[in-house]
Amino acid sequence: MTSVSLRRALADPGVRPLPDRAVALLEELEAPPRLAAHLRLVHEVAWHLTEWVTANHPAVEFDRAAVLFGAATHDIGKTVHLAELSGPGSLHEQAGYELLVAQGIDGRLARFARSHASWGADLDVEDLLVSLADRIWKAKRVAELEQLVVDHLAAASGQESWETFMALDDELDRIAADADRRLAFQASYPVSA
Template sequence: MAELKAPAHLIEHVQLVWEAGAVLLKKCRQLGLDLDYSLVELGIAVHDLGKTVHTVELLGPGHRHEEEGQRILLSRGVSAEVAKVCVSHGQWERMACSTEELIVALSDKLWKGQRVDALELQVVDRICGMLNVDRWELFTDLDSCFEHIAADGQKRLNKSGGT
């Protein structure tokens, strides 16, 4: 981020997404999930890196930053697995994603209080599959975790200037 002269707003965004992600990762650890926790942490840190080039997307919609972030990371020798998160966090509905990538995408929604049923259900189903349990055995617990994170969304949005 420093090398690419990331604006303070982008760094702050990453920190706020990290707050949401940290709660999700804590829940995953409590459940004993065998995840690549480092991939989730790195993914959160770099998911919007392409916005250092496509700065108009810092405060507005757009997807050009996704491919750009992946390109930047690959050009700097970062693994394809980490670089893919730049694309998958915004295109999780249209591509095959790892559980770790889905958790990054979910963190990027929940930080601002946004609930996305389809994404949440994918995460729930992945976790249940990893633990070999029925969706309804964990749904309420995971849904409560998601709601807990989302409930602080307005507070995080206020910290970020409302965007």
């Protein structure tokens, strides 16, 4: 049975709702309310990032629905590794991937649970966007990750790298400016039901 605090975390106004499949998974797994709030926030930032990419780099081919689902479930392994909700750890990454696959989620979508915490030139732009959303929601800037996104966008659009960098930097600054509201939203939900 879904707790009242989890239902609130999944439905309270002010943050974009998660995809229905992600909501169903979180309810079935009896996810901690703070995790649900966090996933909503990262999903919302991913929504803004993908809107921006689509509007500013229409030549970039990417699966927007996959990015949004990945952002909505990237930390789902923390339902298994609860200590990682409020402390460091990476056990949730593989556990999240395995949990999603066991729930019938295609590996192509489950991969974000594994890939969101690390990045490299070998990752798709979808993986990089989920990783970026998971950083910028709280105004954390990671130059190496941002440069990888710039490289993908510039290569696909034929734009100069510096132009792409400047535009992305402006968008990330705009998103980061709302970090205090997002941090307060997440903190308003308990770590456990």
